[in-house]
Amino acid sequence: MKKWNWLTILTVWILALGTIGIGRAEILPAHGEGQIGLQAVILCETLTVRKEPSVSSQAVKTLHYGDLLIVQPQTGGWAQCFLSDDVDGGPVGWVNEDYLAIDPAWYRTEKQTPVYAWNDTMAPKVALLDENTTLPILKNEGGWLIVSLRGAVGWIAAPAGASGIGRRDGERFETTIMLEGMEETVSYEHAVNAAMGIEFDYDYDMLRRRSEANREYFVSPYDDPEAPLDYLEVKYFAEDAGTIAASICADLSQDFDITIEPWTLDRAGSCVRIDASVIKGTDLMPDMLQTVYIIPAAQGCIVAASHCAIESAEGFGHRIDYMMNTFSLLNGQAE
Numbered sequence: 001m002k003k004w005n006w007l008t009i010l011t012v013w014i015l016a017l018g019t020i021g022i023g024r025a026e027i028l029p030a031h032g033e034g035q036i037g038l039q040a041v042i043l044c045e046t047l048t049v050r051k052e053p054s055v056s057s058q059a060v061k062t063l064h065y066g067d068l069l070i071v072q073p074q075t076g077g078w079a080q081c082f083l084s085d086d087v088d089g090g091p092v093g094w095v096n097e098d099y100l101a102i103d104p105a106w107y108r109t110e111k112q113t114p115v116y117a118w119n120d121t122m123a124p125k126v127a128l129l130d131e132n133t134t135l136p137i138l139k140n141e142g143g144w145l146i147v148s149l150r151g152a153v154g155w156i157a158a159p160a161g162a163s164g165i166g167r168r169d170g171e172r173f174e175t176t177i178m179l180e181g182m183e184e185t186v187s188y189e190h191a192v193n194a195a196m197g198i199e200f201d202y203d204y205d206m207l208r209r210r211s212e213a214n215r216e217y218f219v220s221p222y223d224d225p226e227a228p229l230d231y232l233e234v235k236y237f238a239e240d241a242g243t244i245a246a247s248i249c250a251d252l253s254q255d256f257d258i259t260i261e262p263w264t265l266d267r268a269g270s271c272v273r274i275d276a277s278v279i280k281g282t283d284l285m286p287d288m289l290q291t292v293y294i295i296p297a298a299q300g301c302i303v304a305a306s307h308c309a310i311e312s313a314e315g316f317g318h319r320i321d322y323m324m325n326t327f328s329l330l331n332g333q334a335e
Contacts, residue, residue, distance in 0.1 A: 081095045158328065
């Protein structure tokens, strides 16, 4: 990548950081049970409402993708349905539950939002949602939302600034990432640091978490336990992002030719990424590659600094890249 004069770029980005807003895309909670049942949304192109809970029963109405109704789920895969929550309206008939999302949470976009074929930003895009689009969430999985499209499903990265990703601190789960062109199943643990105002996922097979009130850092179980390397250190700063960026750049530029570029993390949104992977005045790479992300928060900023040996860049380096894309700001700010 072309190297720019860091002072020039930094000046531009200090100004830009002041204009970066916290994302307003939202995860809207499920409505819960109302007076006569649960809200549901039609997921297929057309759905027949029948007089009785049977495919051979008389058809009384046809509903379409996206239509809302109120249901009372029953055994046998059928739900009694109402077309409003008016208790005096009475039931309309019965619908097959296989074609409904019952009491879903909802995703509402702030801007044009890509929908991917699977949970990877390198996957093919299957749709581009307009701003203020609302879709039912079929599943919330490791920072990705599976949403319903017309007759199909797609994956959306959970929005920046959205709290309530749906996992507890310490909850473990598995997901699939791409490493060196191959799919790999990764064991993640969800971490929440309320004092810093962040939540994220990390690969607990490859990294060990060390948590403090205003600091999170990660070491390898394979390193010397007396002197482990911090593969990733995350800290909260009360100063604004521009001030911290200037300080970090000044420090790193003493020993490295640095590059600064705008960056977008899947869930934390816009930030600045500083790379220090070339020894100053040379074309040589240092023993340790360094990358710093500066993420603006409503108050202060979050700084995540990764350190990775050249020989482990394809392993730990890419794992940390995926980990960074799971970072989310709780309620859009640190405490």
